[in-house]
Amino acid sequence: MSPEYGARRSQVVMVEPALSQLEKLTAAETHRLDRAIVALSVNPELGAEVPGTLLRDYADDVDGVRVIYYVTALRQITIVAYVEA
Numbered sequence: 001m002s003p004e005y006g007a008r009r010s011q012v013v014m015v016e017p018a019l020s021q022l023e024k025l026t027a028a029e030t031h032r033l034d035r036a037i038v039a040l041s042v043n044p045e046l047g048a049e050v051p052g053t054l055l056r057d058y059a060d061d062v063d064g065v066r067v068i069y070y071v072t073a074l075r076q077i078t079i080v081a082y083v084e085a
Helices: 016-023 027-042
Strands: 012-014 056-060 065-071 077-083
Touching (some): 012 016, 027 056, 027 065, 027 077
Parallel strands (some): 012 077
Antiparallel strands (some): 056 065
């Protein structure tokens, strides 16, 4: 990889419960959520593992955002739900 390019970002997909929640957010909340999604796309391991599941839980206390997601074998991030945006 050329030094001028960074690591490849993961693709992010939202399932129906997450899409329904997205429709209810204000513009400011959506902006805060976008920042969290970008951070996760760069480093999918940011969130903590949820014991006994394949889910991960990412909480950004600065922006007040929490994202529940899982990462596929191909490093695609699927957002199951998010709260506190």
